[in-house]
Amino acid sequence: xxxxxxxxxxxxxxxxxxxxxxxxxxxxxxxxxxxxxxxxxxxxxxxxxxxxxxxxxxxxxxxxxxxxxxxxxxxxxxxxxxxxxxxxxxxxxxxxxxxxxxxxxxxxxxxxx
Amino acid sequence: xxxxxxxxxxxxxxxxxxxxxxxxxxxxxxxxxxxxxxxxxxxxxxxxxxxxxxxxxxxxxxxxxxxxxxxxxxxxxxxxxxxxxxxxxxxxxxxxxxxxxxxxxxxxxxxxxxxxxxxxxxxxxxxxxxxxxxxxxxxxxxxxxxxxxxxxxxxxxxxxxxxxxxxxxxxxxxxxxxxxxxxxxxxxxxxxxxxxxxxxxxxxxxxxxxxxxxxxxxxxxxxxxxxxxxxxxxxxxxxxxxxxxxxxxxxxxxxxxxxxxxxxxxxxxxxxxxxxxxxxxxxxxxxxxxxxxxxxxxxxxxxxxxxxxxxxxxxxxxxxxxxxxxxxxxxxxxxxxxxxxxxxxxxxxxxxxxxxxxxxxxxxxxxxxxxxxxxxxxxxxxxxxxxxxxxxxxxxxxxxxxxxxxx
Numbered sequence: 001x002x003x004x005x006x007x008x009x010x011x012x013x014x015x016x017x018x019x020x021x022x023x024x025x026x027x028x029x030x031x032x033x034x035x036x037x038x039x040x041x042x043x044x045x046x047x048x049x050x051x052x053x054x055x056x057x058x059x060x061x062x063x064x065x066x067x068x069x070x071x072x073x074x075x076x077x078x079x080x081x082x083x084x085x086x087x088x089x090x091x092x093x094x095x096x097x098x099x100x101x102x103x104x105x106x107x108x109x110x111x112x113x
Numbered sequence: 114x115x116x117x118x119x120x121x122x123x124x125x126x127x128x129x130x131x132x133x134x135x136x137x138x139x140x141x142x143x144x145x146x147x148x149x150x151x152x153x154x155x156x157x158x159x160x161x162x163x164x165x166x167x168x169x170x171x172x173x174x175x176x177x178x179x180x181x182x183x184x185x186x187x188x189x190x191x192x193x194x195x196x197x198x199x200x201x202x203x204x205x206x207x208x209x210x211x212x213x214x215x216x217x218x219x220x221x222x223x224x225x226x227x228x229x230x231x232x233x234x235x236x237x238x239x240x241x242x243x244x245x246x247x248x249x250x251x252x253x254x255x256x257x258x259x260x261x262x263x264x265x266x267x268x269x270x271x272x273x274x275x276x277x278x279x280x281x282x283x284x285x286x287x288x289x290x291x292x293x294x295x296x297x298x299x300x301x302x303x304x305x306x307x308x309x310x311x312x313x314x315x316x317x318x319x320x321x322x323x324x325x326x327x328x329x330x331x332x333x334x335x336x337x338x339x340x341x342x343x344x345x346x347x348x349x350x351x352x353x354x355x356x357x358x359x360x361x362x363x364x365x366x367x368x369x370x371x372x373x374x375x376x377x378x379x380x381x382x383x384x385x386x387x388x389x390x391x392x393x394x395x396x397x398x399x400x401x402x403x404x405x406x407x408x409x410x411x412x413x414x415x416x417x418x419x420x421x422x423x424x425x426x427x428x429x430x431x432x433x434x435x436x437x438x439x440x441x442x443x444x445x446x447x448x449x450x451x452x453x454x455x456x457x458x459x460x461x462x463x464x465x466x467x468x469x470x471x472x473x474x475x476x477x478x479x480x481x482x483x484x485x486x487x488x489x490x491x492x493x494x495x496x497x498x499x500x501x502x503x504x505x506x507x508x509x510x511x512x513x514x515x516x517x518x519x520x
Contacts, residue, residue, distance in 0.1 A: 028430060032452070035433030039445035040467050046437050 001082045003044050003110040004089040008096065009073040010103030012052045029097040037081060037092055047079035073104070080110065124155060125250035127172055130214075131179045132247065133222035136229075136285040138212055139183075144247065144275070144283070150186060154179045176214035183212055223248070224339050225285045227332060228296055231303040234281045239274035240303045241310060246271055249328040259314060259321045293341045300336070301350055301406070304329045308354050312361065323361060330354050337393075349397035349406035355390030356413035359383040370511045374416050387417050408435040425454035442468075446475050449483075458483045474502035478512060489519045 018026060037043045052074070056066035067074035076098075083089035086109065093105040128151050135147035157178055158171075168174040187209055230243045245251040245259070253271065257264040288296060311325025333351050336342040363381035366372050394410055412431045415424055432448035445468050453461030462483045470476035477499035484492035496516035500509050 028426065031430055031433040035436045035448065036464060036467065038436040038440050039448060039464075040469075041440060043437070043440075 001084055002089075003112075004081050004083055004086075005106075005108045005110055006047075006079045006081060006089075006093050006096070007075055007106040007108070008077045008098045008103060009106065010076055010098055010101065011072045012074060012076070013072075014102060026097070033095050033097055034079065036095065037079075042082045042092060043079065044082050045080040047077060049077040050075055052076070076103070123171060127175050128152075128155065128250040129226075129248055130219050130223065131175065133226040133285065134212070134214055134219055135179070135183060137222040137225050137287075138210055138218075140284065140286065142279065142283055144285075146186070150179060150182045153182050157182075173214075180212045180214075184209060220335060220338060221287055222285070223332075223335050224342065225287050227300055227335065228288050228293070229278070229283060229285045231296070231300040232278060232281060233299045235274045235277050237303060237306055239270055239277075241307050242267060242270050243274050243278075244303060244307055244332070245325075245328070248332060251324075251328075255321065259310065259325055261314075288341065290341065297336075297342055297344065297346070300342075301346060304333050304336075305350060305406070307332075308357070312357055326354070326358055326361065330358065345397045345400050345402045346404045346406055348393045349404060349410045352390045352393035352397055353406055353410035353413055355386045355393060356410065356417055359386035359390065359417065368510075369507045371508075382417065390414070390417075403434070405435055405438050408432075408438070425451055429455050442470050442473055443475070446470070446473070446479055449479060453483055459487060462487070471498075472502070474499045474504075474508070477502065481512070481515065485515075485519060492516075493519050 034043065034046060038046075054066040054074075056064050058064075081089060081092050083092060086107065089107050089109075093107050096105050098105060131151040131154060132144065132147045135141065135150060136144055139147075141147055154175055158175060162168070162171075227244075227248060230247050231240055233240075235243065242256055242260075245256050246253070251259075253264055253267050256271075257267045260267065308326055308329035311322045311327075311329065314322045314325065330351070333347065333354065336347050337351060359382050360374070360377060362383070363377040363379070364372055364374075390410070391414070394414055397407055397410065408431045412428055412435075415428050415431070418424065429448065429451040432444060432451050435444050436448060446465075449461050449465045449468070452464050462480065465476070465480055465483060468476065477495040481492045481496035481499060484495060493516055496512050496519075500512045500516070503509050503512065
């Protein structure tokens, strides 16, 4: 089986403010989904969420507040799944709750070092 | 029978204590020496007590006899060695370490013995058998009864397991901090499996089942009472065992069928054990650590909670977290059941079918349950597969009943 990196992207600024109840419901959706992947034995690494802010470093020594200001969407988290093919990996990603929240999932096959 | 008889309880308890203390005090590599002395001690007890009655403090009586028998053993050994090897040790007084059977020594010795026996060089089945024999004083026959296995098979398994331990440098000594921390997870796993062997056992004799659960809890309590092993995980496992045990009488009906939690007679639940479980659960969460035992104990807690608001949401979330720590078919199937309670049977069917655990009777039983009322034809097909795959006649009967309602 191959491994695929799932990168979750969304526009933080466009995300609606959530009440504590909504946040909890959101967490539950993510947990239900990722645990479902784990239940199938297809989760290689749960991964992590990322904080919304960051730094971007350029070759000329310039450090700017990031993530990339020129792109609206930023990475909010990642996981690694196991699948036989891109199709199978995409099918797994299809259940990700971010797709119903205006975000997207990038699926990339990992090329082991 | 009169009161003179040695109760199985006294035998099991004291036999394993004597063996542990002797092994640790004399650093015995051959546990059989201690076992012979303990067996001799009980033989003498049964002879003497039959004539004179049981002494006021039977345990103290046994310890005194065990001490004397140990001294005799070492005296014989030294005589033998001097004669055979013709060494000249003229009438030298045999110096033996003090044999002490006070509470603390017993507790320390038993802890050391738990760590010596729950050694991952042996398979978990072999470890459980060893634990039952050496730590719990069960006879080979009783172990065979608990495992529904032939006595001969258990005997062989134990012999092999003992040999493996000896070759691994068997030593009954108090582990240091690092050793305790390194070995504790496999010790807990063995006790967890020992408990489950009792709790989920299909053995017809319910007393044996309950004994296994009680023994697992007794050994775990030894770990809790020792600062070396009194961790949040130990408390979490204890909480889990308390919650499970509290329902042991309610989970099986008169026909030996397993009763679902929601259908159980709650007045049959042991409230004292539930409260004990609550206390351990609070201790378990004190330092913020989370292990699979924490999650399983929390799930068991939610099942016993009196007024559970969002009960199934919480249970589902715990199962989600559990699967992220350790994915197993049983946990995955239980999770789908909780998923069905939260999101309805229809969406749970898709969730279940993704698992594709077609070799497991429980997988088909769950799908039979979920399809009931949605697609009865599918439900019947799955119930039939579950019946074909199940190894338990009681379970087959129970599944057939559920299927008969659909036809």
